[in-house]
Amino acid sequence: MIKIENLSKTYQGYSKPLNRLISALSFGYFGLDVKYKALDGISFSAEKGEVIGIIGRNGAGKSTLLKLLTGVSKPDSGKLEKKGTVRSILELGVGFNPELSGQENLYYNGLVWGLDPEELLQSSEEIFKFSGLSEFRNAPLKNYSSGMTMRLGFALATAKRPDILIVDEALAVGDASFQQKSLNRFRKFSEEGTLTLIVSHDLELLKSVCTRLIVLEKGKLVFDGNPIDGFREYMQIIASSSLEGNTKIEDSKSLVENLQVGILHAGKLNPAILPVGAEVELNVKVNFRNSIPDLTVGFHIDDHRGIRVFGTNTYHIGGRQKDISPGENVSVSFRFPLNLSPGKYSLGIALHSGESHAEGSYLWKDGILLFELERLDLPKFEGAAWIPVKVESKKGDFPL
Secondary structure (H helix, E strand, O other): EEEEEEEEEEEEEEOHHHHHHHHHHHHOOOOOEEEEEEEEEEEEOOOOOEEEEEEEEOOHHHHHHHHHHHOOOOOOOEEEEOOOEEEOOOOOOOOOOOOHHHHHHHHHHHHOOOOOOHHHHHHHHHHHHHHHHHHHHHOOOOHHHHHHHHHHHHHOOOOOEEEEEEEEEOOOOOOHHHHHHHHHHHHHHHHOOOOEEOOOOOOHHHHHHHOEEEEEEEEEEEEEEEEHHHHHHHHHHHOOOOOOOOOOOOOOOEEEEEEEEEEEEEEEOOEEEEEEEOOEEEEEEEEEEOOEEEEEEEEEEOOOOOOOEEEEEEEHHHEEEEEEEEOOOOOEEOOOOOOOOOEEEEEEEEOOOOOOOHHHHEEEEEEEEEEEEOOOOOOOOOOOOOOOOOOOOOOOOOOO
C-alpha cells in the first residue's frame, strides 16, 4: 500500500539576513547558502494491516517523512507510491471554531475532510459517544477543555476507517480510559486492513500497539523490523549522544575541592536512556580542601515528581572512610539494578559524616545526573518498582 524507494529531501536556507535579500532579488538563484538533508535515501514498503511506529531524535527526519507521505511536501528525488484512501492525524483540533458548537464543528470540519454530509449526520451520535462528549454536543467549543477538544478531534478523524492512517504524536489523547479506547480503535482498524504509521516519542504506547518499528537518524533509515530490537537500537543512538566523561562539580566555597559522578552501563557512561532492570555502576570520586575525620557517601534517586524512590549510603551498607587528608582522593562504587518503573529520574549525591547529613554535611546536591527508564522485553507491570515474579499455574485434582 506504500512503497518508498531512495527518497530524499533537502531544505535550503540562509546563513545571514543579507543572503535572504539576495535570494529575493535574484528570484532564488543566489543567496541560498545553507543546505540541510532532512531525508537521505529512505527506502521501505508497508502493507495493509501493519501498524508501524516511526521514532528518532529531534531532527532525524520524522516530520519530513510525514509531510511527504501526506502530500504536504514533495521529495527532491526518489519514488513514493500510495494505494488507497489516506487520513492523517497531525494536530487534533486544528480548524475548529471556538464560537461554534461541538456539533457544528464536527459537521463543517468533516466536510473539509471530504466526508459525506449525510454520513456525517448519521455518525455524529457515535462520534460524540466515542469521545464521551454527548452532553456537550450543543455547547460552544470555547467552553471545552483542551482535552475535550482533542478527544472530539480524534473521534472525528477516526470515524471512518481509511486504507492508510498517518498519526503524529496523537496517541496520548485524554485520560487513561480514552487512551485505551484510542489504541483499541487502532487495533480494530489494523484487523480490518488499515495500514497505520505512527510517529511518537512515547515508547510505552508504541510498544503496546506497533507490529513493526522504523528508526531514523540524521535523515537515514537505520533500523526496520521487530519493535523490541528497534527500541534497543534507538537507545544505543541516544546513549552515543550522552555526556562524555564524568559529571564534575567544583565550588571554591565548599570543603569539596573536586567531585566526579558517573553512571556506567554496558560500557556507556551516563546514558540518557536505560532499560528497566539495568545493572549499573555508580562511581563517585571526591577530594577535599581540608582534612575530613569521617566520610559517608550516599546517593538518592527521585522520580519526575520529585518523590524519593530510593536512597542509601556507605554508613548503612559499608564503605565509610576515616581520617582523609587534604587533597586525598576517595573513590566509591555502588552497583545496583534499576528495578524501577518506566519514567524520568534524577540522581543526587550526599557527602557527610555519620548516618545522615544532619550530623555534619559536606555537600548535598540534587539532580546531578538525569536519566530515563524504558521497558523493553519485560512484561507489562504496574506500580513504582519492577519486581521479577515467577508464576506456576496448573489445573486438575490436587490438595489445596
